[in-house]
Amino acid sequence: MKACPKCGCKRALIREFSSGYGEVYLNLETGETDYSSIYEGLVSKRVRKYWVCSKCQTKLFRDNPIEINKALEEEDSDSQ
Numbered sequence: 001m002k003a004c005p006k007c008g009c010k011r012a013l014i015r016e017f018s019s020g021y022g023e024v025y026l027n028l029e030t031g032e033t034d035y036s037s038i039y040e041g042l043v044s045k046r047v048r049k050y051w052v053c054s055k056c057q058t059k060l061f062r063d064n065p066i067e068i069n070k071a072l073e074e075e076d077s078d079s080q
């Protein structure tokens with residue numbers, strides 16, 4: 001699968017629910033804020049079991065390594 005079979009979009013999407021705290025640093029000398037640690041304290045949890053097309057929301061494949069690999073290696077039917 002190189003693209004969504006329905007609309008041809010090349011991106012798959014899965015949502016994660018995150019909770020926790022991120023840290024933002026303020027440089028007292030320059031006044032710059034540094035957001036590079038913003039995700040470090042977050043715990044993420046996937047709330048859905050399927051990857052879907054990011055455009056049309058078609059269910060593409062299950063969220064496990066075997067199914068993902070299989071889907072990525074699969075040839076699209078219209079590419080032969």
Ligand SMILES: [Zn+2]
Pocket residue numbers: 004005006007008009053054055056057058
């Ligand atoms: Zn699609």
